[in-house]
Amino acid sequence: MYILVIGSGGREHALAWKSAQDESVSEVFVCPGNAGTALENKVSNVLIDINDFAAVKDFCINKNIALVIVGPEQPLVDGLVDYLHSNSIKTFGPSSAAAQLEGSKTFSKDFFIKYGIPTAAYAAFENFDSAKEHLKKISYPTVVKADGLAAGKGVIICQTENEAVEALVSIFKDQAFGDAGTRVVIEDFLIGEEASFIAVVSKDKMIPLATSQDHKAVSDGDEGLNTGGMGAYSPAPIVDEKMHRKIIDEVMKPTMHGLIAEGSPYLGFLYAGLMINNGELKVLEFNCRFGDPETQPILLRLKSSLVELCLAAIDNQLNAYQIQWTDEHACGVVIASQGYPQSYTKNNEVIIKPTDEFGMKLFHAGTRLQGDKVLTSGGRVFCATALGKDLQEAQKKAYDLVESVSFDGAFYRKDIGNKGLK
Ligand code: AMP
Numbered sequence: 001m002y003i004l005v006i007g008s009g010g011r012e013h014a015l016a017w018k019s020a021q022d023e024s025v026s027e028v029f030v031c032p033g034n035a036g037t038a039l040e041n042k043v044s045n046v047l048i049d050i051n052d053f054a055a056v057k058d059f060c061i062n063k064n065i066a067l068v069i070v071g072p073e074q075p076l077v078d079g080l081v082d083y084l085h086s087n088s089i090k091t092f093g094p095s096s097a098a099a100q101l102e103g104s105k106t107f108s109k110d111f112f113i114k115y116g117i118p119t120a121a122y123a124a125f126e127n128f129d130s131a132k133e134h135l136k137k138i139s140y141p142t143v144v145k146a147d148g149l150a151a152g153k154g155v156i157i158c159q160t161e162n163e164a165v166e167a168l169v170s171i172f173k174d175q176a177f178g179d180a181g182t183r184v185v186i187e188d189f190l191i192g193e194e195a196s197f198i199a200v201v202s203k204d205k206m207i208p209l210a211t212s213q214d215h216k217a218v219s220d221g222d223e224g225l226n227t228g229g230m231g232a233y234s235p236a237p238i239v240d241e242k243m244h245r246k247i248i249d250e251v252m253k254p255t256m257h258g259l260i261a262e263g264s265p266y267l268g269f270l271y272a273g274l275m276i277n278n279g280e281l282k283v284l285e286f287n288c289r290f291g292d293p294e295t296q297p298i299l300l301r302l303k304s305s306l307v308e309l310c311l312a313a314i315d316n317q318l319n320a321y322q323i324q325w326t327d328e329h330a331c332g333v334v335i336a337s338q339g340y341p342q343s344y345t346k347n348n349e350v351i352i353k354p355t356d357e358f359g360m361k362l363f364h365a366g367t368r369l370q371g372d373k374v375l376t377s378g379g380r381v382f383c384a385t386a387l388g389k390d391l392q393e394a395q396k397k398a399y400d401l402v403e404s405v406s407f408d409g410a411f412y413r414k415d416i417g418n419k420g421l422k
């Protein structure tokens with residue numbers, strides 16, 4: 001069986017690595033992939049423009065691809081899955097309409113209200129003046145969000161009215177997020193602890209994946225700018241059994257049924273970003289894909305076949321699927337390029353000391369191969385991920401693995417997993 005993974009990040013390296021472990025899989029192609037996927041056993045990169053849907057389809061037909069897994073949000077929102085499904089190619093991911101849950105904050109906020117899903121109070125605006133007027137009537141801090149996709153960077157937490165006006169100027173006037181900023185959502189600032197709840201969903205059936213917690217801010221102690229995520233661990237103790245049930249009942253089920261009622265049943269990874277405070281629960285956002293870096297520790301813990309899981313979802317067979325996890329904990333630490341999430345240098349050579357200790361995996365993200373050299377090519381460059389008998393051991397092993405990598409300007413947070421040890 002041949003598999004195609006779409007994307008080039010740490011998540012896609014993990015998806016490809018995991019898929020390649022199946023005996024029934026002969027080869028995994030990754031489009032466009034990174035240096036890690038180029039070097040991985042049974043995995044190879046293909047250079048097709050993923051915006052050229054017809055070229056992706058032709059590749060799938062020529063290579064007899066049995067399953068396409070789409071990693072990132074942009075091709076999902078752009079309708080790649082709809083296109084491949086219409087050409088009878090088995091593809092795991094939501095339709096463009098269902099991906100609006102991530103693609104548009106105003107769509108998702110309206111959806112939450114319509115289906116009674118708990119979320120922060122908000123108002124949406126299409127122009128600068130009315131949004132600015134609204135800022136006079138609210139309390140601070142507040143949160144200003146660009147409506148569309150902004151690689152995790154379109155959310156601005158504002159301590160004062162002045163900061164919120166600046167955020168509106170950058171979104172509406174300076175068009176810092178391009179078309180993603182033609183509308184904004186202004187919502188109440190929530191306090192609490194965040195958790196990521198990710199499930200494999202097929203219409204009204206769902207298999208929750210292991211729980212996890214990401215670290216969005218760039219610096220230790222959750223200080224500094226928001227990023228795509230600086231590290232994650234699994235399981236997340238904040239999601240205890242009671243909270244797990246509450247999330248399924250109050251968030252996941254109403255979302256699956258709401259999407260069916262809207263005529264857009266969901267297929268794919270569905271990711272709820274949650275704020276939990278004293279047993280209370282609110283949805284910060286939905287993502288229509290697996291999290292990055294949550295994928296890396298979660299897949300290290302998955303004992304079952306990812307390929308079989310995705311195929312069961314596509315074939316509407318999730319009811320019969322028994323998912324299996326190791327009891328071990330996993331921790332993943334992102335190694336980034338100095339300057340990220342703002343501008344950073346690229347093309348720095350990476351030195352990697354080989355480590356082959358069991359239960360440790362260095363996932364590549366922003367890397368590329370030049371000859372036999374690995375060069376940096378993105379803001380988040382690696383995710384050093386490890387298993388341990390408990391979180392403490394997983395954390396220690398992940399940080400040991402971080403030490404095996406060096407390049408100019410490398411930095412990482414030193415406190416990934418600490419919240420889970422409290
Ligand atoms: P989002 O893309 O909407 O999940 O926002 C990215 C990050 O911004 C979240 O993971 C939170 O850390 C933070 N954030 C978003 N909305 C809020 C909110 N209403 N209150 C507090 N923090 C928020």
Ligand code: GLY
Pocket residue numbers: 152214228229287290291292293294
């Ligand atoms: N780790 C957060 C995200 O994937 O959006």
